[in-house]
Amino acid sequence: MFFFFFAYYWSLIYFSTNNWTICFVLDVYFLYAELEKHIPDLHVLITTPFHPAYVTEERIKKAKNLQLLLTAGIGSDHIDLKAAAAAGLTVAEVTGSNVVSVAEDELMRILILVRNFLPGYHQVINGEWNVAGISHRAYDLEGKTVGTVGAGRIGRLLLQRLKPFNCNLLYHDRIKMDPELENQIGAKFEEDLDAMLPKCDIIVINTPLTEKTRYGHHLMPVLSSANMPVFFCVWLHSLVGNG
Known part of the structure; x- marks a missing residue:
């Protein structure tokens, strides 16, 4: 399964564990290019609230394997909730964390x-x-x-x-x-x-x-x-x- 973490630091990291391929995108210059590249393979997308991955209807349609959209914090206004619901996706956040x-x-x-x-x-x-x-x-x-x-x-x-x-x-x-x-x-x-x-x-x-x-x-x-x-x-x- 493919796990994608979208944040704002300084590098791009891949590693695999227990049949999961995990990609941390940590450089602002790679963010959207890497997201577009991996969208078809994603099972989980984790994004931060302060530099979010904007999950549009177009991107949801491309993400055929996507199951979970998770905000590492709170807030989901960067996600097209109607499109996510239509696709049967789970949208979650860490309620109360901040x-x-x-x-x-x-x-x-x-x-x-x-x-x-x-x-x-x-x-x-x-x-x-x-x-x-x-x-x-x-x-x-x-x-x-x-x-x-x-x-x-x-x-x-x-x-x-x-x-x-x-x-x-x-x-x-x-x-x-x-x-x-x-x-x-x-x-x-x-x-x-x-x-x-x-x-x-x-x-x-x-x-x-x-x-x-x-x-x-x-x-x-x-x-x-x-x-x-x-x-x-x-x-x-x-x-x-x-x-």
């Missing part, structure tokens, strides 16, 4: 946005020092209202990490948290998304990207009526659409 990393990354982005860090950083890099030019758009996170759209594993971890900052924490989700966990985190459930968004100084999108989670039409009224900047922190998501 929830801590994503929650911490979101907290970092919130602080960078609210504290107006990047313009200050660029000032220093350019040899400038204009504190007033930065501080008029820099805010304390304490006392701000942070709302997360989606409170699954990542959303809950983010809310837990925000609690020490003394923020007002809101969340919208299809399922309400267990009351004990909700009290522990100090977050308030908002059943109505359109009612929650205008209350927020910071909005975080923590849902998978589907046709039902394109929130542009919910967010545009908030942007147009806000009395102060509204910060959006979005992880691998699209705000534009007609969902």
